[in-house]
Amino acid sequence: MKLIGKDKPIHDARGKAAGFVKYAGDVTLPNMAYIALVHSTIPHGCVKEVRTERALGVPGVYGVFHCFNTTARTYNRYRSNFAQNLPGEERVFTDYVRFVGDRVAAVAACDQETADKAARLVEVTYEELPFSIGFDDTLSGRNCLAGERPVRDEFFTEIGTQPDDDGLIEVTTVSEMPRLHHATMEPHACVVDCDPYQQQLTVYSPNQAVHGIRLVLADFLEMPYHRVRVVKTTMGGSFGAKQEWFLEPAAALIAKTLGRPVKLVYSREEAMVCSVVRGAMRGEVRSKFKPDGTLISLSMDVLLDAGAYIGNAADYIRALSGKPFRCYRIPYFRFCGRVISSNTPVSGAFRSWSAAEEAIMMERNFDEAARQLGIERIELRLKNVLLSGEADRKSGVPLENIRVRDALEQGRTSFRWDELVQADRAFNESSPRYRRGVGVGCGGHGNTYYPRFNDYGEGRLGLNEDGTVQATLTLHDHGCGTVTAMRMIIAEVLDIPDTSVYLAEGDTAVTPVDYGCFASRTTFVLGRTAYDAATALRDEILDRTAELFSLTRGSLRLENGAVRCRDDECVNITLEQLAQASMLKLKRNVCAQAQFNNTSNPGVTGVHFAHVEVDTWTGFTKVLDYLAVQDIGQPINPAMCAAQIQGAAQMGCGAALREKMTIGKDGRCTESLSKYHLFLATDLPDIRVLLLSDGRSEEGPFGAKSIGEISYVPAAPAVCGAVNDALESALGTLPYDPDCILKYLAEERDS
Structure with a gap:
């Protein structure tokens, strides 16, 4: 192979080194408003009053948005595809705060300094409620409202037949893991452009699922999907932090209300407290071995603190129950997982x-x-x-x-x-x-998601007039080289330089519907999709050449950016010549499409x-x-x-x-x-x-x-x-x- 298995720099390495690459926080649009959020200062309670007079009196303030003057509709930050039947948990601005950092209000202003200044002038009155911050006080029900249980979700599974304990050695260990911050170099950010005349929202966001954001925003704002466009911007790291939606609904609501573009960028403090963390977890493992070291049974009891909102916690703890089977042989397995909800930052996806x-x-x-x-x-x-x-x-x-x-x-x-x-x-x-x-x-x-979901991908490729390749896949590069890898796959199949392949990232107006960058599926599923699309384009190239020269596909080969005949040296046409000849003589573009669904x-x-x-x-x-x-x-x-x-x-x-x-x-x-x-x-x-x-x-x-x-x-x-x-x-x-x-x-x- 000419490219696969060779070392290549990521596609935007030079631009990043030079400081040229643009992140979401660098996007500036005409007539833009800048947003500063007002977060809860208490861990648990009800908002009784929001006073905005002083903030509205600051020159350059376009509006103050809060729980009493915006929609009470809810959404689920974890939802990323239409098949997920998840209840709406959050309002954009809530009157029932569940942790220090919950969103209460926002100021939109002519610049960030003005927005920050005005946000400090918003006065919020609370009725405080008892709160919990750890495993034991949450399990005691300290923060439960009337009718609530400390355990918000419970999952049990058993695989195999419980063995006879005779002669087995039992080993019990307890582990406890704290909350972790993702510590991405780029904080959370998004820009939302609003065209009130076309009734169109365009969202620029470093995220892991452009179609997931489109789904949530369109449903939340009661808009048709084609009126919400989401563009994946250059990402400065995620590790799971940017696959759940809490900035985008707030920014989209304000942009639609004002009828102008808005920018919302988290500070490091907000990124640590107000986004998502890896949830705190406590787990007891009880294993039973034969004296020779053969594992016979394994039991796991796991407690996950979801934080203020359940979010992905129910899925997260269920996923954990399957992970031992990816490495070890376990004849009998028992798993009990429980989810609790404390008044702490929300647990979310983590690498x-x-x-x-x-x-x-x-x-x-x-x-x-x-x-x-x-x-x-x-x-x-x-x-x-x-x-x-x-x-x-x-x-x-x-x-x-x-x-x-x-x-x-x-x-x-x-x-x-x-x-x-x-x-x-x-x-x-x-x-x-x-x-x-x-x-x-x-x-x-x-x-991949398989077999939980029937995972799939779609890709489209076409020849430009100069013989270069235009590729369309829904990619979400975290900054680690996904775009380069896909270009290498396509170029290897077509036997062209990877620099001859144009490939951008996810854009719901251009790229096909896709689950997003989860479950380590990108290389396995979308990489294979790119491979199949390139193979289909290679076949199309050979078919169009065969048509032009009245030959069979089998007599032709694609090599070094040109099509040659195995039996006639006079037949030698470059991809540039082929693309132009197909347009002029055959009246069609040289293009191909492939959909791949894995079964493994x-x-x-x-x-x-x-x-x-x-x-x-x-x-x-x-x-x-x-x-x-x-x-x-x-x-x-x-x-x-x-x-x-x-x-x-x-x-x-x-x-x-x-x-x-x-x-x-x-x-x-x-x-x-x-x-x-x-x-x-x-x-x-x-x-x-x-x-x-x-x-x-x-x-x-x-x-x-x-x-x-x-x-x-x-x-x-x-x-x-x-x-x-x-x-x-x-x-x-x-x-x-x-x-x-x-x-x-x-x-x-x-x-």
């Missing part, structure tokens, strides 16, 4: 969609089981991981050529696991201050290894070495895959060692990066990456599988396992930050 949390719980249990059984940690995993040819027991879908066992074995050798274990033991015996340890984390994920969801897995050093005097942990082994099938753009994995490792280290959003006794959440301790690139060693490409998929383009979410799944478990190995501990509450470690060491000394 891996619960697989990372499942892996933290699962891998902690495996480490403890290895200790109790006296079996080496990697050996215990090797005994229980899924093998090629096995199926996902929950969905029944074959996992095809899954390579998690190879990832464990090759990683063990490349990481020098056995040598490090011995070296760390000697080091720890001689060091009075530092402790070293190694950890391993395994995880699995999917590549192969296993995609990762195994990460971490070596850490814990300072027992300060509680700080240093990551000494890190290796990520990923089973992803054929990498389309290996450099892009490596970058995804390295970023995921950095996120995982942060989740394991530093990051948490805390809620104060007044209900206020962490609202500044100065108090939310991110793991920086300078804190890490070189992240080594090993790609296993022999476990190729049957349906993915060129055998590719997914990478974006699976690369995050094993990261935190590997680091947590290394810390517990270093301290000979069984820490269960993340993050393992200095406070956590020093508290544990103090308790050990006291005991």
